[in-house]
Amino acid sequence: xxxxxxxxxxxxxxxxxxxxxxxxxxxxxxxxxxxxxxxxxxxxxxxxxxxxxxxxxxxxxxxxxxxxxxxxxxxxxxxxxxxxxxxxxxxxxxxxxxxxxxxxxxxxxxxxxxxxxxxxxxxxxxxxxxxxxxxxxxxxxxxxxxxxxxxxxxxxxxxxxxxxxxxxxxxxxxxxxxxxxxxxxxxxxxxxxxxxxxxxxxxxxxxxxxxxxxxxxxxxxxxxxxxxxxxxxxxxxxxxxxxxxxxxxxxxxxxxxxxxxxxxxxxxxxxxxxxxxxxxxxxxxxxxx
Amino acid sequence: xxxxxxxxxxxxxxxxxxxxxxxxxxxxxxxxxxxxxxxxxxxxxxxxxxxxxxxxxxxxxxxxxxxxxxxxxxxxxxxxxxxxxxxxxxxxxxxxxxxxxxxxxxxxxxxxxxxxxxxxxxxxxxxxxxxxxxxxxxxxxxxxxxxxxxx
Numbered sequence: 070x071x072x073x074x075x076x077x078x079x080x081x082x083x084x085x086x087x088x089x090x091x092x093x094x095x096x097x098x099x100x101x102x103x104x105x106x107x108x109x110x111x112x113x114x115x116x117x118x119x120x121x122x123x124x125x126x127x128x129x130x131x132x133x134x135x136x137x138x139x140x141x142x143x144x145x146x147x148x149x150x151x152x153x154x155x156x157x158x159x160x161x162x163x164x165x166x167x168x169x170x171x172x173x174x175x176x177x178x179x180x181x182x183x184x185x186x187x188x189x190x191x192x193x194x195x196x197x198x199x200x201x202x203x204x205x206x207x208x209x210x211x212x213x214x215x216x217x218x219x220x221x222x223x224x225x226x227x228x229x230x231x232x233x234x235x236x237x238x239x240x241x242x243x244x245x246x247x248x249x250x251x252x253x254x255x256x257x258x259x260x261x262x263x264x265x266x267x268x269x270x271x272x273x274x275x276x277x278x279x280x281x282x283x284x285x286x287x288x289x290x291x292x293x294x295x296x297x298x299x300x301x302x303x304x305x306x307x308x309x310x311x312x313x314x315x316x317x318x319x320x321x322x323x324x325x326x327x328x329x330x331x332x333x334x335x336x337x338x339x340x341x342x343x344x345x346x347x348x349x350x351x352x353x354x355x356x357x358x
Numbered sequence: 359x360x361x362x363x364x365x366x367x368x369x370x371x372x373x374x375x376x377x378x379x380x381x382x383x384x385x386x387x388x389x390x391x392x393x394x395x396x397x398x399x400x401x402x403x404x405x406x407x408x409x410x411x412x413x414x415x416x417x418x419x420x421x422x423x424x425x426x427x428x429x430x431x432x433x434x435x436x437x438x439x440x441x442x443x444x445x446x447x448x449x450x451x452x453x454x455x456x457x458x459x460x461x462x463x464x465x466x467x468x469x470x471x472x473x474x475x476x477x478x479x480x481x482x483x484x485x486x487x488x489x490x491x492x493x494x495x496x497x498x499x500x501x502x503x504x505x506x507x508x509x
Binding site: 255272274275276304306307308310311314315318319332333336337340341342345346 | 390393394397415418419422423426430467468469470471472478479481482485486
């Protein structure tokens with residue numbers, strides 16, 4: 070049932086994206102938006118925890134250029150309160166009507182399909198109406214019959230109780246979650262979906278060398294030009310820096326690996342031979358701790 | 359960072375014995391379970407001594423690599439001393455391991471494709487420190503590595 074990769078979600082799918090890490094959510098949404106735009110579908114993001122402008126900026130940081138798509142009407146970012154929830158009382162039937170209206174509009178505008186991502190954070194607030202949300206998730210099933218609609222509903226695991234999450238997971242035929250290789254308060258190694266690669270945050274030393282090798286190995290198999298996001302990595306030791314440089318050294322000439330990191334990490338990569346790997350680009354990010 | 363390019367560090371001709379501090383700012387014993395904590399403690403003390411961010415970063419790297427060497431090759435545990443003199447920070451790590459036979463270890467760049475024991479740690483330390491001395495413990499056992507991190 071679990072689909073670890075958001076890019077595997079396509080026309081006719083109704084998926085539940087559960088997350089605890091905000092970066093994971095944005096990353097998966099970016100991959101979802103990018104896939105939809107590339108397929109020539111209309112893409113709508115109903116936002117809640119993040120404002121539309123904020124989301125546009127986050128998409129741009131993840132290799133999705135929202136500006137042109139927004140201008141030509143292919144992409145729309147709007148608050149869930151102005152769209153899905155409408156102005157009256159929040160009811161499951163009204164929400165299904167909104168969705169069905171969007172589907173008709175996309176068809177009239179000539180799009181072969183419609184992708185929607187909806188942040189369901191609103192339902193966790195006292196006035197939200199989690200019962201209506203759950204009824205909506207069940208009733209909406211008919212809209213997927215002709216294979217034009219693809220809907221990803223975002224559930225923040227920290228906001229919803231376990232019973233609601235279990236129900237939500239059941240109401241969705243698919244589940245989307247980021248692949249996490251290692252999770253600890255001091256270190257997190259996970260797959261990055263947009264741009265595709267690996268993300269490492271925290272402090273990394275030789276004890277997690279094997280996990281790092283596994284994550285990089287998988288990215289090298291899946292991604293032509295892997296992006297290694299170390300922007301939130303505060304420390305790396307020589308052993309792990311060596312793993313990254315060695316991975317880049319083994320790339321064939323036609324491929325490259327791009328590492329984004331803080332100055333300290335760039336220095337260590339440099340000292341263990343980053344300069345001798347022709348396919349390795351190291352970009353120092355200014356996003357310091 | 360002043361040590362941007364991995365230029366070959368100057369070999370230290372003086373067969374120096376470690377300098378002795380009048381008083382130390384930090385004296386910590388460590389093993390693998392305290393590696394994270396050690397790096398954090400070292401950084402906090404350097405901050406408190408008024409070191410610049412860049413100098414603290416170099417110190418964390420050097421302390422981390424020296425402690426890792428002690429844990430992995432020097433018997434699993436060690437002791438770290440940190441003190442300062444003028445603007446420079448002194449970091450000394452000692453262990454009770456078999457010792458480092460070659461006092462010039464880490465003076466040539468590691469091969470990027472070398473495996474686990476690629477000798478990266480001491481190379482990194484020599485590049486980030488202005489002076490690095492490797493000596494044997496007072497009773498003929500173990501290793502003492504002392505690094506000077508200039509401002």
